[in-house]
Every structure is written in C-alpha cells, then in structure tokens.
Amino acid sequence: MPDTDRTETGPSRPPRHAPEGHPSLPPARTGVLLANLGTPDGHDYWSMRRYLGEFLSDQRVVDYPRWKWQPLLQTVILTKRPFTSGAAYRSIWNEELNESPLLTITKAQTAAIRETLRARYGDQVMTEFCMRYGNPSTRATVRRMIDAGCRRIVFFPLYPQYAGATTATANDALFKALMKEKWQPPVRTVPAYCDRPDYIDALARSVERAYDAMETKPDILVASYHGVPERYLHEGDPYHCQCQKTTRLLRERLGWSEEKLVTTFQSRFGPEEWLKPYTVEEVARLAQAGKKRIAVIAPAFSADCIETLEEINEEIRESFEHAGGETFTYIPCLNDDEAHIEALSNVIGDNLAGWIDRVDTETP
Structure with a gap:
C-alpha cells in the first residue's frame, strides 16, 4: 500500500517498500481549497451566456422544476440577460488584467493566505482557489491538487453566512468532483464563520x-x-x-x-x-x-x-x-485586508487541527 502519511517535499518517486515498476507519487501534502461564487471569462455576449447558463441552471440557485424553468431560461432569459449583465460587468471590469474584480481579489486573497499558511505550516500545505461557476473550476482544481500530492483537503467556501445557494452548492461541486477520482482524499468542509x-x-x-x-x-x-x-x-x-x-x-x-x-x-x-x-x-x-x-x-x-x-x-x-x-x-469588502487574511487563516487553522502541526517558520 502507498505510504499516505508522508509530508516531506521533493520530487515524485515510488512509495517506500513499493515493488519495482510502481508508479511514482508526489510527496503527500494537505490541500486547502478556497471557493468563491464565480466569474465570467469576459463581458461579451457568449462569455456571459455560458456563465449565466451555468449559474442559473443550478437548482440550489433557482429551485423551480427543470421542465418549467429551463425553457424560460434558454429561450428568454439567456437571450436578453447576457447583454444587460455584460454591460454591468463592463463598467467594473479590470481591463489591465482582462478579468473581473472578483477574480483579481480572490487571487490576491489566495496569495496572502498561502504565505500565512506557509509561515505556520511550512511546505505541508498547498493552497489554491476555485470558482463554483466559471474558471478555474472546482473539478479542474481538485484534479490538479490531487495530482500534486494532496491526500487530504480542507474545502473553504468563502461565505461568512451559510446559505443553500452559496455554501451548499459549492460543497456540491466539490463532492461531484470527488466522484471522478479513483483515490478520493478525505475532506473537511468549513462551516459558516459569521460569529467569529x-x-x-x-x-x-x-x-x-x-x-x-x-x-x-x-x-x-x-x-x-x-x-x-x-x-x-x-x-x-x-x-x-x-x-x-x-x-x-x-x-x-x-x-x-x-x-x-x-x-x-x-x-x-x-x-x-x-x-x-x-x-x-x-x-x-x-x-x-x-x-x-x-x-x-x-x-x-x-x-x-x-x-x-x-x-x-x-x-x-x-x-x-x-x-x-x-x-x-x-x-469596501474586506478583500485582502490584513485583518481579514488573518481571520480566514485562523479559520483554516482550526480546520487543519489533527491533520498537521504548526511549524511556525517565522517568529510572530
């Protein structure tokens, strides 16, 4: 059996005591996957239609019977709404990076949390982010993290208050992604943190x-x-x-x-x-x-x-x-404010308890 408790870093290699010819495995780590709502790839009609189609087809978001909702969505709403929503996105779009502000901010949050967790846990943790709708998708990010050696995953929907249309559907996407995996890692889903x-x-x-x-x-x-x-x-x-x-x-x-x-x-x-x-x-x-x-x-x-x-x-x-x-x-929202990053990192730390220990590579 593969040695799943290794946390050392280094190149991929066969597990200890594996027979000759066993495929190489990356060093085992614990993954932290942040999840936010989502973003279109652009504010043009077809980018908006793809994004809105995925979002509004989620029955956690619109829970009307599909036979009643989908004809209206496909023939009326997705014909008109991409134009109005696209104009709204165009008014706030990050033209320099050609992405939505949500994507820009989530990248900054992830980078800051990654550095905080690295200071606390060294190389034991891999920190990434995904979007429930749009890109980077939950499925693709989970696959990449498992390929990189994540044998456990803390999944963190970035919603302070729980709602079925936000937290629950993010968890749904994670579970669906895991259904495709031959070797499923244990996961912990982070609960609401509205009263921390x-x-x-x-x-x-x-x-x-x-x-x-x-x-x-x-x-x-x-x-x-x-x-x-x-x-x-x-x-x-x-x-x-x-x-x-x-x-x-x-x-x-x-x-x-x-x-x-x-x-x-x-x-x-x-x-x-x-x-x-x-x-x-x-x-x-x-x-x-x-x-x-x-x-x-x-x-x-x-x-x-x-x-x-x-x-x-x-x-x-x-x-x-x-x-x-x-x-x-x-x-403005808390975004990548220092106090916010500290609070989110503390939430993650609580949910890592029992899986890995702090090493505190930097003195507080």
Whole structure:
C-alpha cells in the first residue's frame, strides 16, 4: 500500500517498500481549497451566456422544476440577460488584467493566505482557489491538487453566512468532483464563520477606518446582504438568522445603539417575495425620512464583486440620491485586508487541527 502519511517535499518517486515498476507519487501534502461564487471569462455576449447558463441552471440557485424553468431560461432569459449583465460587468471590469474584480481579489486573497499558511505550516500545505461557476473550476482544481500530492483537503467556501445557494452548492461541486477520482482524499468542509470574533473585529475595523476618514459621519450604516427567497427561511435555511447575528455582533463590537445600524437584503430576482427589507427600497425610505448621509457595508461578501461594485455603488446609490439623499459612502469588502487574511487563516487553522502541526517558520 502507498505510504499516505508522508509530508516531506521533493520530487515524485515510488512509495517506500513499493515493488519495482510502481508508479511514482508526489510527496503527500494537505490541500486547502478556497471557493468563491464565480466569474465570467469576459463581458461579451457568449462569455456571459455560458456563465449565466451555468449559474442559473443550478437548482440550489433557482429551485423551480427543470421542465418549467429551463425553457424560460434558454429561450428568454439567456437571450436578453447576457447583454444587460455584460454591460454591468463592463463598467467594473479590470481591463489591465482582462478579468473581473472578483477574480483579481480572490487571487490576491489566495496569495496572502498561502504565505500565512506557509509561515505556520511550512511546505505541508498547498493552497489554491476555485470558482463554483466559471474558471478555474472546482473539478479542474481538485484534479490538479490531487495530482500534486494532496491526500487530504480542507474545502473553504468563502461565505461568512451559510446559505443553500452559496455554501451548499459549492460543497456540491466539490463532492461531484470527488466522484471522478479513483483515490478520493478525505475532506473537511468549513462551516459558516459569521460569529467569529476575529471576523467581526475585521468588519468593525473597516467601518472605523471609513468613519475616521470622514469629516461628517453618516446618519446610519446599512448592512446589505445578498437576498434569497423568503420561503428558504421557512424551509430551514439558516442564512437570514446568521445575517441578523452578524449585524448584531458588529453593532455590539462598535458599541452602537440599534438605530445606528440596519440590516437589508439586495439582488432580488424573479416574482417571489425575498428577504426584506430590500436594500434598494430601504435606502430611498431612509433618505425620505431625513437620513441624508448613509454608509453601506456588505458583510456577506468576502470580496468585492458585481453585487457590490455595480449594484451597491451604482444602482443602490442612485436610488438613495434620487430620493433626496446627499452623501452615500460604500465601505469596501474586506478583500485582502490584513485583518481579514488573518481571520480566514485562523479559520483554516482550526480546520487543519489533527491533520498537521504548526511549524511556525517565522517568529510572530
């Protein structure tokens, strides 16, 4: 049997005590695979159609019966929506690297986490990232990590709050990828981290930095989370409760009263009732109620993306200003902020416990 407990580095070679002619194997390592939602390869029509087709065909995202949903998706939605979504992506596209901001930021996060884990664990860990929709795909990344010697994998969907349409579908993609493997590595899936003190502290520090830079402070802070249909709450999805908990813990960490911070939900899609209040409507109501200066933060997103850079900072801002609002401040996601990288690395460390030991190649 192959020696699966080796963690040394070096070139591929047959396992110890293997018979002559046994295929070479790379040194065994533990993999850490970060996962985010996804990104189109470009903002042109066909790139957007491929991406939206994959995304909107996921029954975790749209759970209507396929016989009812797919004809509408293929003949109507995917005929028109790639144009409007492509225009939205074009307005925020990283032209220098020819990629979406989400991809740029996720690369930076992965590089920073990789260095942090290398300092803690040496060469025992391989750190990579994948996207649930688009590229790099979960399947291709899992295959590459196994080829590189990953005999165990910690899989980390980068969503602070659990939702079936985000965390669960990312896990689904991982399990489907493992179905193709002859030799499946043991895996650990990372749970929601919405109430971790280090994550809450990183959020609070980002708010404090933004407020310290303003001469006149906002009247209220809006915590805008991505929405889901309201019925998901009644069907057992904990997302709504975890969003409310994040807001409460953030408010307590900041030492604010309840009226200084409100929870809202954005990105409604389709005819159903979604979690309320809707951000786009609530910011208009706040402006009409005399809250002329607001700030918006997006605690459900680990990285800035189309929903923050375009929807919040353009569409939702416009709704607020149209209703009489005067000063709108968007507080960026935590992205590759040092405190965020430390918090994410700590989450990973907790999930590596029992598999590998810290070596701390650098003095803290």
